[in-house]
Amino acid sequence: MADLRITIDPIACDAYGYCAELLPEAIMLDEWGYPMVDGRPLPPDLLPAASRAVRDCPKRAISLTANRPARP
Numbered sequence: 691m692a693d694l695r696i697t698i699d700p701i702a703c704d705a706y707g708y709c710a711e712l713l714p715e716a717i718m719l720d721e722w723g724y725p726m727v728d729g730r731p732l733p734p735d736l737l738p739a740a741s742r743a744v745r746d747c748p749k750r751a752i753s754l755t756a757n758r759p760a761r762p
């Protein structure tokens with residue numbers, strides 16, 4: 691299974707911070723309330739909460755993206 695990472699569209703985000711409440715293990719807020727992610731693959735046990743954050747973001751600003759395979 692591919693590693694999944696959280697990405698956030700900073701243009702779409704309204705900086706309300708709901709995602710950081712849903713997934714504090716992987717999303718922190720900056721001083722203006724915009725979410726920050728470290729880009730590392732999510733541990734499997736966080737995938738349900740990450741999926742909920744994607745689904746519940748009011749601005750549809752969160753995505754789960756898979757690693758691209760390395761080019762030969």
Ligand code: SF4
Binds near residue numbers: 702704
């Ligand atoms: S829930 Fe969505 S809109 Fe709200 S801070 Fe997080 S990414 Fe931005």
